Amino acid sequence: MALQLMAEKWSGEVSVVNIGATPQDKGTRSHILKIGGEKSLPCLFQEGPLPNKPQIVFEVWDILPLDWPDELTRGYKNVLGDPVKWAQMCVKEYKAQGICLRLQGAHQDFGNKSPEEEAQLVQKILESVRVPLIILGCGDEAKDNLLLPACSEAAKQERCLIGPATQDNYKTIVASVLADGHNIIAESPIDINIAKQLNVLISDMGLNLERIVMDPTIGALGYGLEYAYSIMERSRLAGLSGDKTLACPFICFVGQEAWRAKEAKVAPAEQGVIWETLTATALIQAGADLLVMRHPKAIEEVTKYVDNLFER
């Protein structure tokens, strides 16, 4: 008797988000990062299409990065503190497919750079590298509400991914993103209900669900990873089952979390690299679509892993 397999049939699918605009779309990017579109759970190609690979982008700071251990800064000699050179190095030397620019220096405690200054930097980065760009605020809501609109305008037509928008602070950012043709990062604190509500609030302002990428807020390996893992599984299951308000792709700030772990900061060097690598691997298994990472070796390993999964 032939074994009857039991395939899950999903009625929904994850929306596709395009990050970066090429000349065809009146932008200047060399390619588009296309994420989402899954109609099956991670790896289960037999049960439905998984048309787009998870993408990995390099994190670049506008100032000297804070609290980066030596193992992490070693790969970026002579470029830290110079975001343009840093971004160029990621693209030229490490073949980055995308850059995530963190505007930490706009924070009052870390330099208090003006929105104009940061907008100029965004422009310079867009001129110096041609990969799609993600723009992150400094984490201070009031400042981000000034900073992000300025940067959004400076990057008009380039279809960036900009954020974070949170439940308490989304209106200003959504309005700019909407006006300038970008996508938005909707951040929720490891909470599926807030994630859903925020997506609804954002789409109610007229920004399509197809332009939202969810940040579920992750923890590193050994530091609460399992909470994000299960929230992502639950929310992906809801999305695949037809809940459009949860069917957005995920962005995960892997590097930021992994390199805070105590284990990542001690010898041997491989320990930190594997901490970041495995945090990414685990989240890919939970459905991550876009991973923001730091260590070139970890990015290389995760890229190999993803290529391997999608080789068919």
Next chain:
Amino acid sequence: MGLSGLDIYKLLPKTNCRECGFATCLAFAMQLAKKAVGIDKCPYLTAEVQEKLEAQALPPIKLITVGSGDKRLEIGNETVMFRHEEKFHRPTGIGFILEDSFSDGEIKAKLEKINQLKFERVGQSLDVNLVAIRQNNGSARFIDTVRLVSVKTPLALVLMTNDTQALKGGLECLKGKNPLVYHATKENLNEVGKLAKEYKVPLVVYGEGLEQVSGLTAALASQGVNDLVIETGKKGICEKIGDLTQGRRLALKKSDRSLGYPSLVVIEQNDPYEEVQEAASYISKYAGIILMKGIQPWQVLALLTFRQNIYTDPQKPLQIESKLYPVGQVNDKSPVLITTNFSLSYYTVLGEVEASKIPAYIISVDTEGMSVLTAWAAEKFTPHKITESLNKFGIKEAVSHKQLVIPGYVAVMSGELQDASGFEIIVGPKEAAGIPAFLKNL
């Protein structure tokens, strides 16, 4: 899942005789479906129905034990596809393959390293589980290697051979140690099945794909060999996850007995990073046992930490006892730090206090295992609850000063806590990493 109450009802006599203690057969069937009563309460079942109902009361994935004594590994008895539905019960066994073509010296050296693969994280000890010996040469060398390994490690063993003579020799050396036999295939099914039965040891059933495996396990079960672990052959990660998922799904949702066993995966990967990533993929997706080659501590610590994460009960975060913990040579001048009884919070704070080399007291407030911010939001970490803990643990007797350090994230409660506790509140850093610098300047 098993039969529904109505399915069971159809199998009952439907006489409503009440001898089971329930008013109707239907009521009894509903209780049976909930596994709230035993089927022995009904004296009128035919042998056939009895067998069917007994089978449905069995766990859908069989519990398998490998090894003996306190290092034995138990896998199986899983109940869900996703950890948020309940939890994953029995952490994946992790084992390392040693080739019998290695020299004795090499094997001893590797075993010494494997035996040291033990880590402590958030109050739990993380251990590896198995050593597998794989045959590459004649049976005599294999048997010698088994003997050597068995005296050099307390871990449970796996015998990897296709040679029945070597297998028999190995089993003879390991009497009472309950090793896992790898593997029965369609070529050697009867011979190896017989040995597994004779020595009462668990057996890996290897087939090219689930369908073949299912046929082989059914054949073995009919011979009374049913301490099984299944393996579906060498394939890509996605195909393997496909098999692991289908196996678990058919066992749980269709009660397919022929696949109702834990799974084993062998990882043949020489790149140490790719090896760990592949292993982690299978830990997240249902593998019962993973056999790999890499034994570097950084690889294994990452993997065991991941296994700990995935197998944590989502409804019950890891907690520690709520109490006053002295760290180092404390005296009545030592600072007092407040945190929650969520293991991760406590152990992170503990690690940093130890690193600061400044003796201090840590009070872990009972927040039902919630972290600082979550507990604060859920009102489990309030001025009132903290004051209660201070009194309960007698902090006023332990120290002569009246200062209390609270986590930076709950700075907002300072005033209220000061009033409630009578202590002067000092706001500490938001992240535990800031504790050493903070304590030095206190």
